[in-house]
Amino acid sequence: MHIHRVRVALILAVVTAWSDAVQAAPAQPTIGTKEGRMYPDFLLPDLDGGFGRLSDYRGKKNLLTHFASW
């Protein structure tokens, strides 16, 4: 009987922890270029022989301008 109670308590604890984790996890934003979505990351060459990602600038606001030199 005692063992049965311990088992039930353990199962409840696991279920509760799992439920809390699910509730605490924020929904991840959808990737896209529309307002409210997470702008798709890219890996492109820079002008100095290296490469860079947009995601390297996360943590600060970005003004990303697509432009042309023609």
Added chain:
Amino acid sequence: MWQKVLKPHVAAGELVAIGVVQEQHPDRAKLYRQWRESDRPIYVDALNLLSVKVVPVPVAIDQAGIVRHERITPSAVVADFVLRAYPSTRVDGAMNRAKEPSLAALTKEVAQAGDARSWRSLGDASFLCGGAEAIDQAAGAYERAVALDPDDGGAQFRLGVAFRRRHESAARRHGDAQASVEQWGRVLMIDPNQYVWRRRIEQYGPRLDKPYNFYFWVEKAREEILARGERPVPQPVEPTGSEVAPPARRTADGSSSAIPDPAPRIASIATPRGLSRSNRSSPRRAWSRDGACAFAPLFA
């Protein structure tokens, strides 16, 4: 306008201005950056991997990477974006992080799957590696991609870019220049309204199709750079022929169409003068020549 508006906020670290330039020749973008004394990170998307349909497009992205304005204006950027607080969004660090392409893995993939998408990806990775051998690989991969999926305008466009790049390299093959123009012509059949694709064929195609002199600014830039006592960024491939010629088409009053469309076509993303090099925040990645780009020829 942008420069004046953004200067104090960039200097205060409230904002990072990033440019992605649509340009067949990266050295021209480099000259443009020097001319404008820009200190911003600028990335080159010669292949239009980001599928940009029109320029300029200034996108306001918050600190978590969320798009807040798909196209913001200079008059609105401070009040509606820079000074606005956005809720912090916890984002999984691995989520939405561009992966470094592996030529070895992509080569294996085309051997196994052999579909248009994998060939196109191999073409992209090969093109970005640079070098004469890589441009052959890129063109060959794109040719396989478009043979499998002729309706893929992106692959068709990239094949034209690769032909033109090869034409201007030591690996040049007879007919590359014409092949690039023909290729971009096919692209326009797929989407006549794709502005970036259209402009590329207008740069290198028949003069009659040119709306304006695309590289009018190059000589002016050199003069002003020299006047500052600097050496202009060398141009291995000078703008020539249809790239700098005035359009042959005349308007009803006999004048050429000197006003480009849409205006302005060059976004003012130049860095405020006086901003020190220490403020640069252009992260570097090692993905380039000597690591993942070492691969065995596929089309020997």
